[in-house]
Amino acid sequence: MKRNALQIVKFWTLHSLALWLVSLTASAQIYKSMDENGVVTFSDVPPAASSGKTSTIVKPNETNSMPGLSPT
Numbered sequence: 454m455k456r457n458a459l460q461i462v463k464f465w466t467l468h469s470l471a472l473w474l475v476s477l478t479a480s481a482q483i484y485k486s487m488d489e490n491g492v493v494t495f496s497d498v499p500p501a502a503s504s505g506k507t508s509t510i511v512k513p514n515e516t517n518s519m520p521g522l523s524p525t
Contacts, residue, residue, distance in 0.1 A: 486500040487493050494500070 481497045484496050484499055485493060486496070
C-alpha cells in the first residue's frame with residue numbers, strides 16, 4: 454500500500470512539473486493596432502509600418518497573475 458501511494462505521488466509530481474515546463478514556452482506577443490478609420494485590431498503578427506497607431510499589449514513570458522506584487 455505504501456509503495457503504491459509513493460508511485461502515485463511521484464506520477465503526479467512529474468506530470469505537474471512537465472505541464473509547468475510546457476506552459477513556460479507557450480507564450481506569444483500580442484499587438485494592438487488602429488487603422489485610419491479607427492478600427493482596432495489585435496494580432497500576434499506585427500502590423501505593417503504604415504498601418505497607423507500600434508502598441509504591444511503582452512510580451513512573451515510576462516504574466517500578471519497577482520497584480521500589485523512585484524518580484525524582490
